[in-house]
Amino acid sequence: MAMSDDRELLKSRPSGWHRPMWWANGLAVLVLLATYLAPHVSPKLFWPLVLLAYAYPFQVALHGIFLLYWLIARPKRMLLSGIALLIGGSHIGDHFQLRGSAAPPEGVEAEGTKLISWNVRLFDLYNWDSNDRTRDAIFDVLRREDAGILCLQEFFHSSDKRYFRTRDALVGELGYRAEHMAWSQKARNDQHFGIATFSRHPIVRRGQVAFAERSGNLCIWTDVAVEGDTVRVYNAHLASFHFGDQDYRFLDSLNTGTDTETIKVRGGRILGLLRSGSVRRAEEVAAIVEDMAGSPHPVVFCGDINDVPMSYAYGQLRGNRRDAFVESGSGTGGTYIGKLPRLRIDHILHDEAIASWGFEVLPEELSDHRANRVMIAVR
Numbered sequence: 001m002a003m004s005d006d007r008e009l010l011k012s013r014p015s016g017w018h019r020p021m022w023w024a025n026g027l028a029v030l031v032l033l034a035t036y037l038a039p040h041v042s043p044k045l046f047w048p049l050v051l052l053a054y055a056y057p058f059q060v061a062l063h064g065i066f067l068l069y070w071l072i073a074r075p076k077r078m079l080l081s082g083i084a085l086l087i088g089g090s091h092i093g094d095h096f097q098l099r100g101s102a103a104p105p106e107g108v109e110a111e112g113t114k115l116i117s118w119n120v121r122l123f124d125l126y127n128w129d130s131n132d133r134t135r136d137a138i139f140d141v142l143r144r145e146d147a148g149i150l151c152l153q154e155f156f157h158s159s160d161k162r163y164f165r166t167r168d169a170l171v172g173e174l175g176y177r178a179e180h181m182a183w184s185q186k187a188r189n190d191q192h193f194g195i196a197t198f199s200r201h202p203i204v205r206r207g208q209v210a211f212a213e214r215s216g217n218l219c220i221w222t223d224v225a226v227e228g229d230t231v232r233v234y235n236a237h238l239a240s241f242h243f244g245d246q247d248y249r250f251l252d253s254l255n256t257g258t259d260t261e262t263i264k265v266r267g268g269r270i271l272g273l274l275r276s277g278s279v280r281r282a283e284e285v286a287a288i289v290e291d292m293a294g295s296p297h298p299v300v301f302c303g304d305i306n307d308v309p310m311s312y313a314y315g316q317l318r319g320n321r322r323d324a325f326v327e328s329g330s331g332t333g334g335t336y337i338g339k340l341p342r343l344r345i346d347h348i349l350h351d352e353a354i355a356s357w358g359f360e361v362l363p364e365e366l367s368d369h370r371a372n373r374v375m376i377a378v379r
Helices: 002-012 019-035 049-073 075-087 089-095 131-145 166-173 245-252 260-293 312-318 324-328
Strands: 113-119 149-158 178-187 191-199 203-208 218-226 229-237 299-304 346-350 354-361 372-378
Touching: 019 049, 019 075, 049 075, 049 089, 049 260, 049 312, 075 089, 089 324, 113 131, 113 229, 113 299, 113 346, 131 166, 149 166, 149 229, 149 299, 166 178, 166 191, 178 203, 178 218, 191 218, 191 229, 218 260, 229 260, 229 372, 260 299, 260 312, 312 346, 324 346, 324 354, 324 372, 346 354, 346 372
Parallel strands: 113 149, 229 299
Antiparallel strands: 113 372, 149 191, 178 191, 203 218, 218 229, 299 346, 354 372
16 A cells, blocks of 8 residues: 555656656746736836836747647646746736637617827838838728827927928818927927827817926826717826847847857846836826826826836736727737837726727737727716
């Protein structure tokens, strides 16, 4: 009887072949559990959690590999990754949705209005990809979508004849009846750079969230009268990491035998940018959250926050609000198509009093961001 028990005990333990995988699995679980802290711990207190937040989708994929491995080799060992994933199960839906819905939620009788949020990268002003062609293509998309509310980040406008008059085209050609624009920077030839909200519905009030640090980032709010109700629409562009071409070239070259000194210098610079960018966003988000708490109307937040769903910035902005992607989107919802693709850093969030449906990330690659589109209505 004792020999039989010993055999069962040895069988239940991982063999020498499986032991390295078991220890790797345990380490991955500890990292995942630490990642769950990222939405709750300010980067001002412990910024390295920012790195774990960005790595979360890859961590989920890794644990999927562990689950498959143990299913074949030692099914009981699946519990380690399985429990860890279940602990943060709600976060999986923030990153992956299997099927979207184009139908309004049950009980919503209003027809709703279409809302689009898009970082248009100054309409390709500096000829990143053939200025006129890209700008015209962006306007073709806006004309086709015919959104009731349009929130644009990295918006450019000038009354100078040498530039295309973006504001005039949106109001004149596309028929928007009201606008709210704010500028983070102005240059000669009456060039204005900032964000803008356009509406086919009446705008009854306008305002701006004041950031403590003058950083070139903006958040405006616009009270829009929609189907007998008033909705406060926040439109924001928050602090980025400000990676330069040299930083991206360094990241691209990491697997080609980069010397230790270069890794130390360039890597240190990138970590510094990650820290400063995340800390600035935390401060900007605190101001926005405080402002939203005082809104007399249901809130919709739109914008490029330069942060992922596992981040502190996203967690604070979302709070008890709903994410339009989670409500009715599908896939991963990735909006950024620059050097670090497939990141969902552009978001549409809204209060419980607002319903959303038909969320989609538009396929056009005319900026370094794709546009978010959704239908909204007050319940």
